[in-house]
Amino acid sequence: MTTKPTLAAVDDAAPLTHHQLRELYTLMAVVRHLDTSAVAWQRQGIIPGYAPELGQEAAQVGSGYAVDRSRDFVFPTYRELGVARAMELDMVGYMSTHKATWHGGMYNPMESRFAPIQAVVAGSVLHAVGWAHGQTLSCPDGETGVAMTYFGDGASSQGDVHEAMNFAAVMKAPVVFFIQNNGWAISVPTERQVAGGSVAARAAGYGIPAVQVDGNDVVAVYEATRSAFAHCRNGNGPVVIEAMTYRRGPHSTADDPGRYRTLEEERLDAGEDPLARFKQRLLSDGVADEAFFAEAQRQAEEEVETIRAGIQDLGPRPGAEMFGLVFQEPTPALQSQATAWREESEHV
Amino acid sequence: MSETITAMPSTNTGAPGIQQLSMQQALNLALDEVLAENPKSLIFGEDCGRLGGVFRITDGLQAKHGEDRVFDTPLAESGILGMSVGLAMAGFHPIPEVQFDGFAYPAINQIICQIARMNYRSRGTVPMPITLRVPSFGGIRAPEHHGESLEALFAHVPGLKVVSPSNPHDAYHLLKYAATRPDPVIFMEPKSRYWQKGAVDTTSDDGRPTGARVAREGRHLTLVAWGAMVSRCLQVAELAAEDGIDVEVLDLRWLKPIDAEALARSVGKTRRAVVVHEAPLTSGLGAEVAQLITQQCFDTLKAPVERVTGFDVPYPSGDLEDEYIPNIDRILFGIQRVLEYRRG
Numbered sequence: 001m002t003t004k005p006t007l008a009a010v011d012d013a014a015p016l017t018h019h020q021l022r023e024l025y026t027l028m029a030v031v032r033h034l035d036t037s038a039v040a041w042q043r044q045g046i047i048p049g050y051a052p053e054l055g056q057e058a059a060q061v062g063s064g065y066a067v068d069r070s071r072d073f074v075f076p077t078y079r080e081l082g083v084a085r086a087m088e089l090d091m092v093g094y095m096s097t098h099k100a101t102w103h104g105g106m107y108n109p110m111e112s113r114f115a116p117i118q119a120v121v122a123g124s125v126l127h128a129v130g131w132a133h134g135q136t137l138s139c140p141d142g143e144t145g146v147a148m149t150y151f152g153d154g155a156s157s158q159g160d161v162h163e164a165m166n167f168a169a170v171m172k173a174p175v176v177f178f179i180q181n182n183g184w185a186i187s188v189p190t191e192r193q194v195a196g197g198s199v200a201a202r203a204a205g206y207g208i209p210a211v212q213v214d215g216n217d218v219v220a221v222y223e224a225t226r227s228a229f230a231h232c233r234n235g236n237g238p239v240v241i242e243a244m245t246y247r248r249g250p251h252s253t254a255d256d257p258g259r260y261r262t263l264e265e266e267r268l269d270a271g272e273d274p275l276a277r278f279k280q281r282l283l284s285d286g287v288a289d290e291a292f293f294a295e296a297q298r299q300a301e302e303e304v305e306t307i308r309a310g311i312q313d314l315g316p317r318p319g320a321e322m323f324g325l326v327f328q329e330p331t332p333a334l335q336s337q338a339t340a341w342r343e344e345s346e347h348v
Numbered sequence: 349m350s351e352t353i354t355a356m357p358s359t360n361t362g363a364p365g366i367q368q369l370s371m372q373q374a375l376n377l378a379l380d381e382v383l384a385e386n387p388k389s390l391i392f393g394e395d396c397g398r399l400g401g402v403f404r405i406t407d408g409l410q411a412k413h414g415e416d417r418v419f420d421t422p423l424a425e426s427g428i429l430g431m432s433v434g435l436a437m438a439g440f441h442p443i444p445e446v447q448f449d450g451f452a453y454p455a456i457n458q459i460i461c462q463i464a465r466m467n468y469r470s471r472g473t474v475p476m477p478i479t480l481r482v483p484s485f486g487g488i489r490a491p492e493h494h495g496e497s498l499e500a501l502f503a504h505v506p507g508l509k510v511v512s513p514s515n516p517h518d519a520y521h522l523l524k525y526a527a528t529r530p531d532p533v534i535f536m537e538p539k540s541r542y543w544q545k546g547a548v549d550t551t552s553d554d555g556r557p558t559g560a561r562v563a564r565e566g567r568h569l570t571l572v573a574w575g576a577m578v579s580r581c582l583q584v585a586e587l588a589a590e591d592g593i594d595v596e597v598l599d600l601r602w603l604k605p606i607d608a609e610a611l612a613r614s615v616g617k618t619r620r621a622v623v624v625h626e627a628p629l630t631s632g633l634g635a636e637v638a639q640l641i642t643q644q645c646f647d648t649l650k651a652p653v654e655r656v657t658g659f660d661v662p663y664p665s666g667d668l669e670d671e672y673i674p675n676i677d678r679i680l681f682g683i684q685r686v687l688e689y690r691r692g
């Protein structure tokens with residue numbers, strides 16, 4: 001007989017200030033505008049491809065906002081634009097992976113506390129466990145840094161997710177497994193992807209407390225993440241958060257959702273737009289007025305315009321980097337290949 | 349590439365720092381010293397804590413260095429290697445073990461897509477100082493997947509380095525060296541040699557064993573080998589000497605990077621070469637070695653480079669192992685083919 005694992009009580013659950021609520025909205029607005037702009041940039045030929053996150057702004061901004069960048073570390077996939085922005089990454093560096101400038105992006109992962117963009121689904125879930133165990137080893141008596149790993153309902157089918165949850169639970173590693181259940185793994189709906197009812201339901205099998213949260217409610221996501229971080233930080237082991245949301249657009253700019261769902265289904269299933277919903281809440285609670293939203297939109301457009309210019313200014317990387325960044329200590333064979341390439345390509 | 353090391357103690361001279369150790373003991377000693385010298389080094393895997401590993405390579409290390417430094421993981425190779433990535437990102441030097449070579453396959457995604465690429469993906473800001481110990485090759489009549497030759501697979505992956513010792517002295521120095529490098533190293537231990545003793549000079553100046561090693565000097569032909577095949581090639585050389593054939597044996601040690609200069613030096617002198625490996629023939633590392641020799645020694649070669657290898661079959665069970673692994677006769681036939689080669 002086992003009891004359902006529960007989250008430890010959180011003692012710092014002060015409600016968000018009005019300033020913070022407005023900040024969350026501002027972040028969501030810029031993420032929305034950047035995300036939709038990136039799709040347009042792909043159509044315009046500015047970037048070759050992009051994985052949109054329309055509809056996931058609340059899940060991403062709300063969770064990313066809870067990260068303490070002085071001690072925590074985030075392990076993203078390739079669809080964490082909103083988390084990156086909430087963590088104040090260099091967004092030109094982030095978008096450079098979609099510009100095909102460099103796999104993993106051009107930002108510094110160690111300084112930003114945001115691991116390189118990851119194309120293998122569930123590839124970095126185990127990395128989070130290892131990093132988190134490293135915190136346990138480094139500060140056995142104190143409050144530890146927490147690793148947060150992102151993955152989707154589709155990625156939860158990967159065996160590495162099982163291994164990661166099992167390892168984390170056995171080692172009591174301070175990891176937040178943050179699942180964005182957006183309803184679709186490219187063309188396959190969650191009910192054809194996830195057995196057992198939900199990803200969160202699996203956590204009980206590992207003795208990990210889990211919460212399922214409305215992923216379209218940025219405040220609920222933030223509070224759930226903050227609770228999970230406090231739970232981990234106090235030495236209670238990992239937490240699973242499943243944010244229920246909806247990928248409103250295609251999986252990528254190469255995807256055609258019309259082959260697997262109708263626009264009518266999309267409209268009905270997507271629910272209320274997380275940005276519009278938060279705006280209504282801030283208005284009705286008297287936290288913000290129309291002038292604030294207009295200004296947030298203006299700021300978003302200004303920032304995105306700067307990012308567009310930055311991306312367009314990104315030239316191709318010097319070919320020598322192809323050889324120079326494989327190893328910390330290059331091999332003689334690689335060095336001779338680099339020399340041959342230079343002679344044959346640059347005629348020097 | 350640093351110089352080829354030709355001198356190594358072959359007997360116990362009684363000199364300080366020289367001990368007669370099995371390879372298992374030499375590896376154990378190296379890990380013990382690595383743990384003592386680098387507080388960020390960690391050893392973990394299946395059964396390597398309290399049991400000391402199924403081959404006892406980590407014997408006694410948990411008791412001496414603590415459960416934080418040497419620990420058992422759940423039974424999941426992808427988990428072990430994936431966790432290594434995160435530990436490396438957190439500033440540690442992981443020295444994970446997969447229990448048997450065939451169990452590296454379930455972790456191949458983490459090895460190839462993650463460990464090998466993280467330095468590149470992150471533009472050099474997230475190095476992967478990971479030393480993956482893999483008990484390797486056959487020769488112990490083990491069950492399926494407990495004897496595999498993965499060197500070509502690993503060596504083909506950009507971002508990985510691969511090394512295999514052939515004797516206790518090299519095992520000690522190569523492991524100590526690998527465990528201080530900032531890049532991922534696959535350390536392939538020839539499990540059939542674990543119990544063979546040899547002189548280990550811990551005080552020798554082999555602190556940077558980066559190249560190949562001339563295991564035996566000779567004039568007529570070079571046998572190129574690594575891991576367990578080195579001692580077999582040395583046996584073959586003794587037998588060939590009875591027929592007046594003076595065979596040089598080059599222990600490659602590093603399978604990536606390969607010491608091309610050492611190949612050129614040796615084969616430039618002997619003008620004939622046979623590569624010997626346990627792995628299957630097709631697309632094996634023997635082809636790479638043969639090409640490096642051909643490229644550098646084409647003008648002086650007296651015969652095409654020969655290969656004596658395993659076959660293009662799954663590693664067979666114990667009863668057929670002796671048919672599969674290059675034996676003395678097959679290597680002698682290889683030598684004969686090269687010596688009797690006539691142009692046209």
